[in-house]
Amino acid sequence: MTLNRRNFLRTSLSGAALAVGSTALASCSSKPANTAKGEKGSDKTGKDLELKLSFQEGIAPGESLNEKLDFMEKLGVVGFEPGGGGLAGRVNEIKQALNGRNIKVSAICAGFKGFILSTDPAIRKECMDTMKEIIAAAGELGSTGVIIVPAFNGQVPALPHTMETRDFLCEQFNEMGTFAAQHGTSVIFEPLNRKECFYLRQVADAASLCRDINNPGVRCMGDFWHMTWEETSDMGAFISGGEYLQHVHVASRKRRSMPGEDGDADNYINGFKGLKMIGYNNYVSFECGCQGDRNVVVPAAVKLLREQWEQA
Ligand code: LER
Numbered sequence: 001m002t003l004n005r006r007n008f009l010r011t012s013l014s015g016a017a018l019a020v021g022s023t024a025l026a027s028c029s030s031k032p033a034n035t036a037k038g039e040k041g042s043d044k045t046g047k048d049l050e051l052k053l054s055f056q057e058g059i060a061p062g063e064s065l066n067e068k069l070d071f072m073e074k075l076g077v078v079g080f081e082p083g084g085g086g087l088a089g090r091v092n093e094i095k096q097a098l099n100g101r102n103i104k105v106s107a108i109c110a111g112f113k114g115f116i117l118s119t120d121p122a123i124r125k126e127c128m129d130t131m132k133e134i135i136a137a138a139g140e141l142g143s144t145g146v147i148i149v150p151a152f153n154g155q156v157p158a159l160p161h162t163m164e165t166r167d168f169l170c171e172q173f174n175e176m177g178t179f180a181a182q183h184g185t186s187v188i189f190e191p192l193n194r195k196e197c198f199y200l201r202q203v204a205d206a207a208s209l210c211r212d213i214n215n216p217g218v219r220c221m222g223d224f225w226h227m228t229w230e231e232t233s234d235m236g237a238f239i240s241g242g243e244y245l246q247h248v249h250v251a252s253r254k255r256r257s258m259p260g261e262d263g264d265a266d267n268y269i270n271g272f273k274g275l276k277m278i279g280y281n282n283y284v285s286f287e288c289g290c291q292g293d294r295n296v297v298v299p300a301a302v303k304l305l306r307e308q309w310e311q312a
């Protein structure tokens with residue numbers, strides 16, 4: 001798509017995305033808000049739903065990946081979320097390490113180069129190309145998806161925050177999502193707090209992008225840390241994610257440390273209620289630092305989340 005004024009007027013005045021380049025794209029701006037009700041998801045609801053916990057690579061103590069996975073297995077953690085950097089070269093290592101274990105790759109966290117909302121086509125291409133490499137590896141590993149942020153605040157110059165840019169983003173994600181679906185996985189929009197990504201801050205906004213792109217390979221997620229600052233209701237946010245919600249990150253709510261390390265602030269019950277309401281059957285994955293001894297604090301965090309899931 002050419003980002004010129006004529007194109008902008010055509011897309012915004014028609015009230016629909018018909019003037020943007022991709023015919024595969026159903027619409028980027030005009031679908032009714034009635035599709036993301038969380039109808040899909042697990043057949044199980046409420047009390048029967050299992051809490052599937054996942055760890056990023058830095059969470060468990062251990063010198064090697066196998067030591068970390070041993071620790072996770074003892075705690076009943078069933079998901080592993082590696083970073084996307086260099087993932088293609090790690091597929092065999094990760095497959096071997098997971099072989100025979102009750103742990104699957106939950107999602108892949110970023111790791112791409114460039115950014116998709118750059119004003120420079122070469123930087124956008126770098127993002128698309130490196131994302132596709134990670135997506136292909138994610139598919140081989142059976143991951144639910146690859147997490148991506150459209151543009152961190154520090155990534156400049158970026159396209160202006162306009163309707164035309166949103167339409168462009170939808171087109172780019174439609175291409176990425178189609179590639180992901182072909183590889184049996186997805187791309188996952190992650191909203192962040194305003195200090196990290198002003199462009200995309202709320203789960204509902206990410207879900208509305210998914211709805212408008214209307215591609216089975218495009219999904220979204222919620223990160224309790226960012227939601228602490230941007231959402232007015234954890235439950236409302238997850239319900240708004242509905243059928244598009246593919247992943248969740250969790251951390252303590254004051255210092256982004258291990259859940260429980262911030263005391264009473266670390267309450268996830270309202271959010272867990274929302275997850276149960278939508279029949280969420282994907283992973284809740286730890287993305288956080290740690291103040292204390294991991295051998296003590298990590299099991300305590302797992303226990304806390306399981307107790308709160310039961311209470312929700
Ligand atoms: C960044 O703060 C974050 O939450 C990561 O998951 C971004 O991919």
Ligand code: MN
Binds near residue numbers: 223249287
């Ligand atoms: Mn996150």
